[in-house]
Structure formats: structure tokens, C-alpha cells
Amino acid sequence: MNFPHPLMAPVIELALKAGEAILPFWRVGTEVTAKSDDSPVTAADLAAHYLILAGLTALDASIPVLSEEDANIPLSVRAGWQRWWLVDPLDGTKEFISGSEEFTVNIALIEQGRVVFGVVSMPTNGRYYVGGAGLGAWRGEKHVQPLAIQVRDVVPAGESFTVVASRRHSSPQQELLLAGLSDSLGELHLANIGSSLKFCLLAEGAADCYPRLAPTSQWDTAAAQGVLEGAGGEVVNLNGSPFTYTPKESLLNDFFIALPAMAVWRGKLLKLASGG
Secondary structure (H helix, E strand, C coil), rough: CCCCCCHHHHHHHHEEEHHHHHHHHHCCCCCCECCCCCCEHHHHHHHHHHHHHHHHHHHHCCEEEEEECCCCCCCHHHHHEEEEEEEEECCCCHHHHCCCCEEEEEEEEEEECCCEEEEEEEECCCCEEEEEEEEEEEEEEEEEEECCCCCCCCCCCCCCCEEEEECCCCCCCHHHHHHHHHHHCEEEEEECCCCHHHHHHHHHHCCCCEEEECCEHHHHHHHHHHHHHHHHHEEECCCEEEEECCCCCCCCCCEEEEEECCCCCHHHHHHHHHHC
16 A cells, blocks of 8 residues: 555554564563663563664654653753654553553654654554544554544444543543543443553544543654544643644653544533533
């Protein structure tokens, strides 16, 4: 397939290769060490990181890379970047350690704070998602023609409003929002899944909303945000403004909501999120 951006196909290939580098460490009792923020890191994270870094540099050495495994780059340097890669070599390390299949490789191209496109790959089955605003979005597998995907703007008849949640992270504020949604939209179906796959469920029309009122980092979200935006979705701050990656001191994200951009219930959700 001829993807609409010239870097999409080689980045998909790179994400799949990174997944192959991760798999030998999966379910074999890989040693886990703690980083300075107490988050876990394994040899699999580092193997994927170095493979991706080399691959992106070979594609275009002029585009800098910000990776979870090499994130100590001062703001004074990052502030001058107009175009860069934002990478999580192994998103869902805790899922990976537990033996779950719900971990991914995330690679996003950023220009002036906005996601151009993102690639999310699943190492255990070779599936990948790719997309970007104005470009479209697709789900594919190795050696299989990718299929275009799209969000659903209306909950199908007979189905419940489906909210994607994290297996491991919530907050009182998020629970309050879910209670308000249930009061407003009826009984909710909660789909619990790890890593950036939460965005991908929305992108392929299998869920309706992903509120995240708990901490995330920039590399956790950017690639899958690209997929969602390509599928007709959006990611917004709680006040409804676009969710961007403008360089700042902290690499932690603000709270956000991911949803179909044309959802009939969009206004109601954002009013609840903003405390209205």
C-alpha cells in the first residue's frame, strides 16, 4: 500500500522490527530494574530503544529523537526543535513484565507541537496501527493489506456507551467523571486494556471515550493520538482545547480526553470534564 506520508511505511517496518527485538525477553523472567522515578525498565525496553534510534537516524539524521529511554534532554535544547520523533520503545512495561500481550511500540513524528502521524505496533501478534490528522488511519498485520479504520460517532443500537480505562491507573477525579457519564448517558461498559491500545480501540470504532485524569508521559500518548486523529477522533484538554506537545520543562502530560471529534455527546462530556 502507498501510505500518504513518505515516512509512514519505513516507520511501520521499524516498529515491527522493534517488536521482534522485544519478544525474546517476554515471559522468560527478564530482570527488572527501577529508574529514578521508580518506573520499571528491562533489557527489552533498551533493545527496542537502540534499534529504533538507529533506524530513525538512518531515515533522517536531521530529525532529533526523544525516547523514554533517553529523555534527559534539556528544555534549552528541545525548545529549538521544530520537528522531532517521540518514542516509547516499550509502552506497557508493567504489562510486559506480568506476561500480558498488552504492550506496544510507539513512534510519532511531531511538528511544531502537533502529531503528524503515529505508529503503534503489537509485538506479540505483528498487528500495527498507523494514522495522522488529515492522512487517514489503518490497522494492519505483517504481509496483509492494511484496512482503513474509523471512529464511531454514535453508539450502535443495543450497545452500551463504552469507556476505555487503564488497568492500573485511575483517580478520584476520573471516577467522578465516570459517575457523571453514567448518570447522563446510561449504564457504561468499561473496557480495561493496557498501553496505547486504549486509543486504538477508539480509532477502530470499538469504544467511545478514553478519559485520562491520571498521570501519563508524552511518549505514552503521541503515537496513538496520531492514529486516533487519522480515524476521525481527537484528544483534548479538559477545557476542550487541542492536546499538543509544545516543548516544556516537564515531559508529563496534562489530563486529557480522547473521543470521536464529531460525537453527538461531545459537548455533554466536555461539560462534565470541566466541572460544569
